[in-house]
Amino acid sequence: MSLQIGTRVKEAGTVMDVTGRVTIENAPEFLSALMHEVKANKPPRLVVNMIAVSYIDSAGAACLVEALKVSRDLKLGFGLYGLGPVARDVLELTRLTSVFEIYDTEDEALRGVRSASSGARS
Numbered sequence: 001m002s003l004q005i006g007t008r009v010k011e012a013g014t015v016m017d018v019t020g021r022v023t024i025e026n027a028p029e030f031l032s033a034l035m036h037e038v039k040a041n042k043p044p045r046l047v048v049n050m051i052a053v054s055y056i057d058s059a060g061a062a063c064l065v066e067a068l069k070v071s072r073d074l075k076l077g078f079g080l081y082g083l084g085p086v087a088r089d090v091l092e093l094t095r096l097t098s099v100f101e102i103y104d105t106e107d108e109a110l111r112g113v114r115s116a117s118s119g120a121r122s
Contacts, residue, residue: 002026005033012110013045013077019052022060030060034067038076046071047109051082056090068100077101081109 003026004019014037022030037046048064050056064080071078079101083091091097103109 003029005030007033007037009043010110013047014041014043015047015049015106015110017049017052021054022056022063024057024059027059027063031063031066034063035070038067038070038074038078042074042076045077045079045110045112047079047081047103047106049082049106050080050084050087053084053087056087058090058094061090061094061096064100065096077112079103079109079112081106 002020003022004017006017006019008015008017016033016037018030034046034048037043046067048067068078081103082105083102088097091100091102101109101112
């Protein structure tokens with residue numbers, strides 16, 4: 001499945017819906033979309049919806065790290081939600097789960113607050 005990226009503007013920020021495989025082949029496209037949202041649109045909070053991401057490699061994870069870095073430099077919020085087992089494994093193996101704000105739901109991610117019962121890290 002090819003990479004598909006869409007965005008939805010919400011009151012609390014922007015949600016970037018990512019579908020498919022995020023690999024070294026499409027990492028430039030993914031990074032470009034992330035950077036456009038962060039640098040050009042500057043939402044108060046960018047949330048990456050990874051529910052429909054079937055696979056992410058280290059190049060895709062590097063794109064997320066770069067977007068997080070730029071978001072922090074611009075004092076913008078940045079979070080991930082909906083990580084499936086494969087994406088979570090990649091982020092755990094690279095020890096990035098301690099770097100990212102990771103949530104279970106879109107609402108939690110947009111608010112930047114996780115529920116007491118959530119296994120998400122923030």
